[in-house]
Amino acid sequence: xxxxxxxxxxxxxTHGDPKAPPKARSRGDLKVAMIFLAPATLGFVVFYIWPxxxxxxxxxxxxxxxxSPNFNGLAxxxxxxxxxxxxxxxxxxxxxVVINIGVQTVLAVGIAxxxxxxxxxxxxxxxxxxxxxxxxxxxALVWYWMLDFQVGIVxxxxxxxxxxxxxxxxxxxxxxxTIAGINVWRHMGYTALLVFAGLxxxxxxxxxxxxxxxxxxxxxxxxITLPLLxxxxxxxxxxxxxxxxxxxxxxxxxTQGGPINASRVIYYYIYxxxxxxxxxxYASAMALVLFAILALVSLLQLRLLRAKESDLA
Amino acid sequence: MRKPLNVGRIAAWASLIxxxxxxxxxxxxxxxxxxxxxxxLPGHPSSLLPVDTTLGAFKRVLGLSTVAEAQAQGGSGASVxxxxxxxxxxxxxxxxxxxxxxxxxxxxxxxxxxxxxxRDQVFALFLSALMVPPIFTLLPNFVLIKNLGLLNSFAGIxxxxxxxxxxxxxxxxxxxxxxxxxxxxxxxIDGAGHRRIFFGLIIPMSAAPIATLGIxxxxxxxxxxxxxxxxxxxxxxxxxxxxxxVFRSQTPQGGPDWAGLMAGTLVAALPMIILxxxxxxxxxxxxxxxxxx
Numbered sequence: 171x172x173x174x175x176x177x178x179x180x181x182x183x184t185h186g187d188p189k190a191p192p193k194a195r196s197r198g199d200l201k202v203a204m205i206f207l208a209p210a211t212l213g214f215v216v217f218y219i220w221p222x223x224x225x226x227x228x229x230x231x232x233x234x235x236x237x238s239p240n241f242n243g244l245a246x247x248x249x250x251x252x253x254x255x256x257x258x259x260x261x262x263x264x265x266x267v268v269i270n271i272g273v274q275t276v277l278a279v280g281i282a283x284x285x286x287x288x289x290x291x292x293x294x295x296x297x298x299x300x301x302x303x304x305x306x307x308x309x310a311l312v313w314y315w316m317l318d319f320q321v322g323i324v325x326x327x328x329x330x331x332x333x334x335x336x337x338x339x340x341x342x343x344x345x346x347x348t349i350a351g352i353n354v355w356r357h358m359g360y361t362a363l364l365v366f367a368g369l370x371x372x373x374x375x376x377x378x379x380x381x382x383x384x385x386x387x388x389x390x391x392x393x394i395t396l397p398l399l400x401x402x403x404x405x406x407x408x409x410x411x412x413x414x415x416x417x418x419x420x421x422x423x424x425t426q427g428g429p430i431n432a433s434r435v436i437y438y439y440i441y442x443x444x445x446x447x448x449x450x451x452y453a454s455a456m457a458l459v460l461f462a463i464l465a466l467v468s469l470l471q472l473r474l475l476r477a478k479e480s481d482l483a
Numbered sequence: 484m485r486k487p488l489n490v491g492r493i494a495a496w497a498s499l500i501x502x503x504x505x506x507x508x509x510x511x512x513x514x515x516x517x518x519x520x521x522x523x524l525p526g527h528p529s530s531l532l533p534v535d536t537t538l539g540a541f542k543r544v545l546g547l548s549t550v551a552e553a554q555a556q557g558g559s560g561a562s563v564x565x566x567x568x569x570x571x572x573x574x575x576x577x578x579x580x581x582x583x584x585x586x587x588x589x590x591x592x593x594x595x596x597x598x599x600x601x602r603d604q605v606f607a608l609f610l611s612a613l614m615v616p617p618i619f620t621l622l623p624n625f626v627l628i629k630n631l632g633l634l635n636s637f638a639g640i641x642x643x644x645x646x647x648x649x650x651x652x653x654x655x656x657x658x659x660x661x662x663x664x665x666x667x668x669x670x671x672i673d674g675a676g677h678r679r680i681f682f683g684l685i686i687p688m689s690a691a692p693i694a695t696l697g698i699x700x701x702x703x704x705x706x707x708x709x710x711x712x713x714x715x716x717x718x719x720x721x722x723x724x725x726x727x728x729v730f731r732s733q734t735p736q737g738g739p740d741w742a743g744l745m746a747g748t749l750v751a752a753l754p755m756i757i758l759x760x761x762x763x764x765x766x767x768x769x770x771x772x773x774x775x776x
Contacts, residue, residue: 199597202677206597210590210609213646218612221623228623235626284499288492296763297503299770300510303759305706307724308748311731312509315516315741321528323512330529359506363770387491416616419708423728437618444622445713457619464616 229455234448246455256456258431259439262346266435267414269350275407277354278361279399283391285362286369295366298359306356306419313352314339314424339425342432349420349433361410368402369395404475408468415464436460513745513752517541521557521742540742544730544750558740559733565750567718568726571637572751575711575722576704579641584697587651588689592681594652595659596667606656612649621710628714635717640710651696658692659685695769698762702755723751 229246231239250256285294301309316322317338325335338348372395380390396403418437421427427434427442434442436456444453516524517540518533527534539556542548546564553559593599594606624643633639662685670680686693708724715721721729727747734740759766 198599199677200599203593203597203599203602206589206593206677206681207605209586210647210652213586213643214609214612216627217624217643217646218615218620218649221620221627222612222615224623224626225619235629280498281502284495284502288495288499292764292767294499294503295767296759297506299767300756300759301506303702303706303755303766304752305708305724305755307706307708307727308752309509311727311744311748312513314731315745316509316512318741321525321741323529326529355505355509360770363767367770412616416618418618419724422708422712423731440618440622441709444625450622450626454619454622457616457622461616461619465614 225454226458228451229458231451231454233450233454235450236448239451242451246452247459249452250455250459255431255434255439259434259436262432262434263415263417263436266346266350266417267411269347270353270414270417271407271411273350274354274358274361274410275403277358278365278406279403281358281362282365282369283395285366295363298362300359301356302360304356306353307423309356310352310420310423313355317348340429342429345425345429345433349417349424352420353414353417357410357413361406364406364409365399365402368399368406371402372398400475404471407475408471411471412464412468415460415467510752510756513749516742516745517749519742521740522555524557524741525738540740540746541750543740543743544747556742557738558743561733563726563730563743563747564718565723565726565747568721568723569750569754571715571720572705572722572724572754574637575640576701578637579644579704580697580701582641582645583648583651583700584693586645587647587696588655588686588693589681590647590652591655591659592685595656596662596680596685597677606652609647609652610649613653617709621713625713634714635720637715637720639714640720640722643710644704648700651700654696655689655692658689662688691765694762695765698758698766699769702758705755723747727751 228239230241230243232242232245233239281298285298317324319325319335319337319340324338329335336344338344376394376398377390380394385393416437417435418441421433421435421438422441425433427438437460440453440456440460443449443456515531515533518536518538520535520537520539523534537556539548539552540558543553543556543558544563544565546562546566548556548558590609594602594609628634628639628642631639633642666684666688667680670684675683706724707722708728711722712725712728715725727744730747731739731744
């Protein structure tokens with residue numbers, strides 16, 4: 171009686187028997203696994219696999235949402251080659267990524283070094299991370315206000331030190347650097363913490379050896395820290411760069427692609443095509459090209475920077 | 484590792500302090516502007532304290548002041564109700580987080596603790612979804628949600644991320660892999676089924692990483708903009724980020740309602756800042772692991 175109460179009503183009768191589990195294991199847990207995987211698989215198939223296939227198909231169609239998609243072969247891709255807005259969007263996006271990632275990575279390594287050498291304080295790390303936890307939209311709007319041409323505090327400050335006010339969002343040449351700078355502010359602390367985690371994996375004895383050999387801090391940084399940090403830096407670059415290509419929120423709530431086309435990044439252009447012109451086929455084709463570009467960029471980075479080899483080995 | 488103070492160290496500390504000031508100042512400026520009277524702001528653009536300190540901006544965005552009052556203080560007078568958007572954000576972030584973390588934990592259990600043929604291949608397939616840029620699946624997902632008649636519904640906003648994200652499964656699987664087999668086998672000998680092992684052993688033993696993942700998911704979901712912008716435009720399901728975009732485009736006569744806008748951004752940011760303050764250590768320590776796979 172007690173035995174039956176203890177044993178749960180399971181489908182696999184072997185559970186209660188101490189000798190049985192190894193035997194049961196070898197047969198595999200496929201049935202149980204299917205139950206545990208059911209919800210995730212449903213989500214995966216419906217919202218990842220199916221839209222990926224459908225997106226690829228839509229890129230070869232003309233589709234306005236009103237009628238069903240109309241297969242038109244490579245027409246979208248031919249159109250893309252000749253679409254100066256598309257090329258402009260790519261150039262603008264690359265400009266954004268270069269400024270954003272360039273500045274952010276240098277600052278992040280600097281901040282990580284500062285934290286590593288000066289303090290293990292969790293408070294410092296938390297403050298540095300804080301902007302990352304606030305929505306892109308919020309960050310964009312706060313800076314939109316602070317960088318306002320007439321009454322923004324930044325231009326007030328510039329005037330005070332004797333520099334003419336700058337139309338950060340209003341002038342074509344400044345729009346992308348401004349947006350890139352805003353996102354550097356939001357992400358540099360997060361990136362610094364990633365680098366910081368990497369710094370902590372470098373064994374202390376390496377530094378001690380360098381000190382014994384009379385190496386200066388500057389030399390140690392360039393000859394030891396940076397090379398040993400490379401695998402971490404490559405991963406950080408791949409992750410942040412892929413994220414950087416997907417710039418949308420900041421543009422959407424500040425410049426909306428302007429002035430003229432100066433900040434119409436690829437994500438925003440695809441969004442406009444799809445949701446204001448209902449040109450879903452063309453938008454899908456551009457999204458597919460972006461997909462290919464991102465895959466290529468990450469592959470190249472991993473190759474060029476020989477990510478997997480560690481200099482420590 | 485304490486070293487004597489020298490010029491280099493002083494310079495390093497100075498840069499760290501400047502950095503923290505640059506990080507914190509915009510937060511102060513949000514508060515300073517939100518507590519100001521919008522009509523007086525342009526006259527005192529560089530006053531470090533609120534100009535004509537008032538809670539008017541907060542009343543305005545929370546829908547507590549009349550149209551005339553709002554306009555008198557430089558608001559657009561358009562109806563805004565950030566209480567409603569706050570509620571919507573709470574619903575979306577909470578449901579998304581609970582469902583996503585729970586279902587991902589179930590999947591992670593199947594990938595980490597069960598043995599079945601094809602397991603590693605299926606896991607690799609799940610992970611490969613990390614490579615696909617969100618906008619690529621976003622377009623067909625929008626079509627799907629639209630065809631299901633779920634535009635402007637909470638279900639439409641929540642569904643795509645409710646079941647799993649590749650990252651959540653990956654993250655939890657790492658922790659589940661580290662739990663010793665002996666414990667599990669002892670439980671099995673005691674007659675526990677997989678359900679009991681999952682709920683009674685794996686979940687309690689992984690409470691910390693599950694909490695970390697939950698917090699990160701909550702923050703991401705709260706801060707998301709593009710998807711709710713597309714499927715949740717209507718007021719009854721509009722979340723805070725979308726509402727802020729709308730608010731920014733409703734410029735009243737005679738210049739933007741900066742005080743109102745900053746009050747709105749504070750309403751949107753404050754819950755995350757509080758969450759962060761409560762779990763700062765946990766979130767901060769999770770960064771090294773979660774960012775680099």
